[in-house]
Amino acid sequence: MSQRFRKPAPEDQTVLDGLQVRLLEPHELKRCNQLLDQHHYLQSPKPVGERLYYVVTDSQGDWLGLLLFAAAAKHLKAREGWIGWTEAQREKRLSLVVNNSRFLLLPEKTFPNLGTRALRMVLKRLSVDWQARYGHPVVAVETFVDPEQFCGTVYTANGWQELGKTDGSGRHQRDYYVRHDQPKRLFVRELCRNARRSLQAEHLKPALAVVEAKTGPKSRHTVKEIRSMTERLKEVPDFRSRFECYPLWSLLAICLLAVLCGAPRGSKDLAKFARKLSQGQRRALGIRKRHGRYPAPSQPTFGVCSRRSAGAGWSKASGPFKSNCVAHLPQTS
Numbered sequence: 001m002s003q004r005f006r007k008p009a010p011e012d013q014t015v016l017d018g019l020q021v022r023l024l025e026p027h028e029l030k031r032c033n034q035l036l037d038q039h040h041y042l043q044s045p046k047p048v049g050e051r052l053y054y055v056v057t058d059s060q061g062d063w064l065g066l067l068l069f070a071a072a073a074k075h076l077k078a079r080e081g082w083i084g085w086t087e088a089q090r091e092k093r094l095s096l097v098v099n100n101s102r103f104l105l106l107p108e109k110t111f112p113n114l115g116t117r118a119l120r121m122v123l124k125r126l127s128v129d130w131q132a133r134y135g136h137p138v139v140a141v142e143t144f145v146d147p148e149q150f151c152g153t154v155y156t157a158n159g160w161q162e163l164g165k166t167d168g169s170g171r172h173q174r175d176y177y178v179r180h181d182q183p184k185r186l187f188v189r190e191l192c193r194n195a196r197r198s199l200q201a202e203h204l205k206p207a208l209a210v211v212e213a214k215t216g217p218k219s220r221h222t223v224k225e226i227r228s229m230t231e232r233l234k235e236v237p238d239f240r241s242r243f244e245c246y247p248l249w250s251l252l253a254i255c256l257l258a259v260l261c262g263a264p265r266g267s268k269d270l271a272k273f274a275r276k277l278s279q280g281q282r283r284a285l286g287i288r289k290r291h292g293r294y295p296a297p298s299q300p301t302f303g304v305c306s307r308r309s310a311g312a313g314w315s316k317a318s319g320p321f322k323s324n325c326v327a328h329l330p331q332t333s
Contacts, residue, residue, distance in 0.1 A: 007112060007113075008111055008112045008113050008114075009111070012111040012112070012113075012114075015058050015059075015064075015111075015114075016113060016114065016117055018058060018059030019056065019057075019058065019059075019064075019114075019117055019118065019121065020056070020057045020058070020059065020061075021054050021055070021056050021057075021067075021118060021121045021122050021125070022054065022055060022057070023052060023053065023054060023055075023129060024053035024054065024055050024066075028055065029053070032044070032053060032055070032066055035063075035066065035104065035106065036066065036102060036104060039104055039106065039107060040102060040104045041146070041149060042102065045068060045070065045101055045102060047068075047070045047071075047101070048070065048071050049070065049071040049095075050070070050071060050095065050098075050130070050133075050134050051068065051069060051070040051071070052068075052069045052126070052129055052130065052133060053066070053067075053068050053069075054066065054067040054068070054069075054122050056105075056114075056118040056121075056122075062109075063106065063109075064105065064106055064109050064110075064114065064118070065103075065104055065105040065106060065109075065110075065114070065115070065118055066102065066103075066104045067100065067102065067103050067104075067118065067119065067122050068100070068101045068102035068103075069098045069099065069100055069101065069126065069141070070098065070099055070101045071094075071095070071098070071099065072094055072095075072097040072098055072099045072142055073099060073142065074094065076142070076166065076186065077167075078163035078164045078166075078186055079097075079142060079163065079186065079188060081163075082161075082163055082188055082196070083097075083140070083196050083199050083200060084196060084199075084200040085199050085200045086200075089199065089200065091215065091218060092211070092212045092215045093199055093204065093208075093211060093212065095136065095138075095211045095214070095215075096136070096137070096138055096139050096140065096199060096208060096211055097138065097139070097140045097141065097142060097199075098126070098130070098138045098140075098141050098142075099141070099142050099143060099144075100141055100142070100143035101143075103115070103119070103143070103154070105118075115154040116154050116157045116158060119154055119155070119158050120158050123141065123158065123189070123191060126138060126141070126191065127139070127191050127192070135210060136208065136210045136211050136214075137207065137208065138191060139190065139191050139192050139195035139198060139199065139208070140188060140189065140190050140191055140195050140196070140199070141188070141189050141191060142186065142187065142188045142189075143155065143160070143186075143187050144166060144184035144185065144186060144187075145184060145185040145187060146182070146184055146185075147165075147183075147184070147185050148182075152185060152187060155187045155189075156187075158189070159189055160187040160188065160189040161187065161188055161189065162185055162186065162187050163186045163187070163188055164185070164186060165183040165184065165185055165186065166183050166184045166185075166186055167183065216263060216272065216273070216276075217258075217261035217262055217263040217273070218261065218273075218276045219257045219258075219260070219261050219273075219276070219277060219281065221257060221260070221281070223280050223281060223283075223284040224284075226253065226257070226281055226284040226285060227284050229253055229256060229257075230249055230250070230253050230284070230285060230286055233249035233252050233253050233256075234249045236248060236249055236252060245287055245288040245290055245295060245297075246287060246288075246297050246301060247286050248305070249286065250285045250286040250287055250297075251297060251301070251302065251305050253285050253286075254270060254273070254274050254277070254285060254297065255270065257273075257277075258270060258273050261273070267299045267300075267302035267303040268299050270297075270299075270302045271296070271297060271298055271299040271301075271302055274296040274297050275296045277296065279293060279294050282294035282295075282296065
């Protein structure tokens with residue numbers, strides 16, 4: 001027990017006194033991934049969305065550790081209860097929370113208090129760095145600890161709160177999760193005073209409100225409502241000889257959902273809107289399954305459809321046709 005909590009040796013204390021943390025340079029990413037593949041049990045990540053990589057060094061610049069922060073998990077029941085926000089608030093404000101996805105201390109260079117000091121130094125600057133890189137701060141952080149490998153002491157020593165265990169699922173792609181049946185311990189921490197109160201407030205503070213503007217509209221139509229819509233759109237003949245995963249009526253239905261949500265309808269905007277549709281919504285839209293999931297149409301798919309539809313004369317009929325579809329669509333709040 002005494003060895004577990006032993007103090008740093010004098011030479012190690014000297015390193016701690018000169019410890020530095022900085023953002024990883026782009027040309028250093030290869031070395032970072034190599035070290036993670038070699039020493040971290042999860043290896044290097046396939047990051048999704050916003051992310052920051054930090055390197056921990058001594059006063060001479062020698063690498064001692066790595067910390068990676070990326071997009072927060074989309075759904076965590078314990079976290080939602082801890083914050084106290086609504087489902088609609090979570091969808092719009094999730095980017096104000098980030099996940100410490102990797103924490104590696106190089107095995108041959110670690111010593112007592114190194115992890116605790118490094119984590120504290122990174123958390124002190126994390127929100128400012130996020131603001132500089134992505135145009136908005138972050139106010140809370142989460143992480144997962146494998147109970148079979150670690151005890152989480154470095155997090156509890158920095159004031160993190162354990163909320164319990166996850167349900168044993170992990171993100172496989174942007175919006176696709178798979179079960180791994182290896183629940184992790186969930187730790188969370190506020191990065192500023194009253195962070196949770198801010199996240200659950202009716203209106204965000206001006207400094208935080210930018211994230212809601214970036215989120216954009218999202219369809220809340222049910223699977224039943226979408227199927228009702230597509231029954232009308234299936235009457236439209238498909239002018240394409242080949243459509244792979246996306247029948248024309250599926251693409252038209254996505255366009256109509258965007259209209260109903262007040263979303264922009266350029267090809268790039270439609271692709272972004274489609275990525276926010278759930279797997280159930282995509283299935284109801286008639287998107288064909290590929291590799292075990294229902295993929296969202298890309299920007300080129302909408303672009304080609306738009307150009308060919310205009311050439312085929314659908315653009316002139318889109319107004320009355322859209323009105324007819326909307327008239328038969330179940331109304332939602």
